Amino acid sequence: MIKRFIIAILALALVGGGIVGFNLFKAKMIAQYFATMKPAPSPVSVTEVVPVRWTPGIEAIGTATAAQGTDIATEASGVVREIRFKSNDVVAKGQVLVQIDDRQERADLAAAQAALDLAEVTLKRARELAQRGVSATTTLDSAEASATEARSNVAKIEAVLTTKQLTAPFDGTIGIPQIEVGQYVTTGTTYATLQDRGHMRADFTLTEQQANQVGPGMPVTVTTEVGDLSLSGTVTGIEPKIDPNSRLVTLRADMPNDGDKLTPGQFVHVRVDLPAEEGVIALPQTVVSSSLYGDSVFVVREETPEGADAAQLIAKQVFVKLGRRSGEKIEITEGLKAGDKVVNAGQNKLTSGAPVVIDNSLSPDAAPAADAAGN
Template sequence: MRKWQIAVPLATILVFGAVIGFNIYKEKKIQEYLANMKPPVNPVTTMKIDKAPWQEAVSAIGFIEPNQGIDVSSEVSGSITGLYFDSGDVVKQNQVLVQVNDSVEKANYEASRAKADVAEKKFIRYSALIKKGNVSQMDLDNAKADYEAAIADAKSIKAKIEKLQIKAPFEGKLGIRNVYVGQYVQPGSKIAHLEDNSKVKVRFTVSQNDVEKIKLGQKVVLNVDAFPDETFEGEISAIEVVMNYEAGILQVQGTIPNPQSKLITGMYAKVNVILPSEEEQIAIPKTAISYNLYGTSVYRVKTDDKGQKISEQVNVTTGNENGDKVVITSGLNPGDVIVTEGLVRLSNGSYIEENDKYNLDKVEKVPEL
């Protein structure tokens, strides 16, 4: 009996001791594993920065206007008897586009010409008779007035006949035709839109802070969504003389050659007014900048004492922007290597791996709503 009383407590102590020892051993191994486990390595794209000539620009959003553009319309009423163009035709200046019925006006013109001929002969006859004293001066004056009135009446009818021929006021390209043969038109009825787009104008606005930078003749570079891989160049041709005091902006107009008619009226354009080159600056891609509540920062590439590359978060001060580049005025030095893509996974001291093949997914085209 006494042996069992000693054996049971002893067995219990041994079991508990084994469990406690196992847990201590397990905790020790876990700590050793965690101590030897390498932190995750983040793939990033990097670049070495250096100073380079900086081309400053004033950026804006503008829209395209034609060199000349009007709605061709009728000045008189009547039925259309002839159409001499089709939608999309290129026409010359003074080319006849539409003929409105002029039969009545032509008849009236012939009648007025006949009256003018009679009045002319009467005036000539009275001019000869007054020398002989056969007519009075009043008779001669009346004959002259009748002749001049007949001539003016004929000219008036002829002018109306000319208005019944609707012509192109300048060389250009027509839009969609809005009338048909036999259609009755009223004064102001739209025939078609006509534009001269051999060169176009881009109208945009600049802030009053940039007004002093804008001058006539400055180079203008613009891009449109329809041709994302092309750049169109021109120059500033006009600057508004009055500023919009409510918004603090000034309208500016640029002229852009358009020989292939790629730029169409109404297109929106991203406009850059190129300013004189400044001294060399450190400029980096906007994708390399991290914005947070504490300011603006960039991740610089460093190497720790084990030879592993890590990210070092550096506060920077930004300056002027141009396209996808921004000037860094403080915080970085020439020769520094910075992370340009892959910032979302990083923090100060993160392990990184330089990989030029790493690229963030880029949206080629913004989905339309």
């Protein structure tokens, strides 16, 4: 009985040891397999570093205004008799827009004109009598003074009449009427806004350092906030005084408003183009990765790893020094040279030294073309 029990224990130990030994052997072989397994190359797209013509710029925000624009106000008080425009009418310079009641002034003008006619007749008769020597000199002087006064009265009333008839000071688009027929208005009452939208301005501000780089005549590009409109113009004015509160300098750019798409008062982005520079290394900002250790890019290089028979493409992490930004581009001042192949897509899954294979169909620049081909 004891002999059988010992045999069973030995058999059980043998089976258990075999199982444990097999599992240890299996784990060792799996670890050895993964340790010696070469990872498959990661597909990436690259951009070759080529020195380019760099046009640096200064970005700012501003407000669009019309080259000619104002709120038109009444020059005289009275009752509005006629409004000769509608909202958004295109009016010409000198066109009558509003007529204020001028019946009293016209009656005064008729009386003044009659007085002038009488004064002119009296002056003519006095001159004839003076030439015959039958009239005193004082009579002629009095007649001339009366005629001059009568002319002045007529001119004064005619001037008052012009203030009752309101005209457009320049060509432009008129806005919504702010007065109604029959309304009594006082001097200075605004009755509409008039804007010449054919030519626009953009007022914007820069810091003292930025303003020192800008001069009159420099090209500017003005875009709207949604980016659906872009206009080209030039810097036409720089405020000679720095705002003591904000320490900013106000500048103005003028540009044609093709199609009247830009509206006065609209928020705009302004970019001032600085003189171009040659031989600058600039890459898309998306190729640069930033961390606590600095800014870096992945560069694809051909190397022969230790123990390998042939060369292969390897991704190397290279730390770079960044410079100026312009739109989607960023200047690389140190770390890269012409001819380097920088990864522009697929770098998020790379580590330094990882094998790669170049597939430029992954490039962001190739995506629209691929979509177009698919459509």
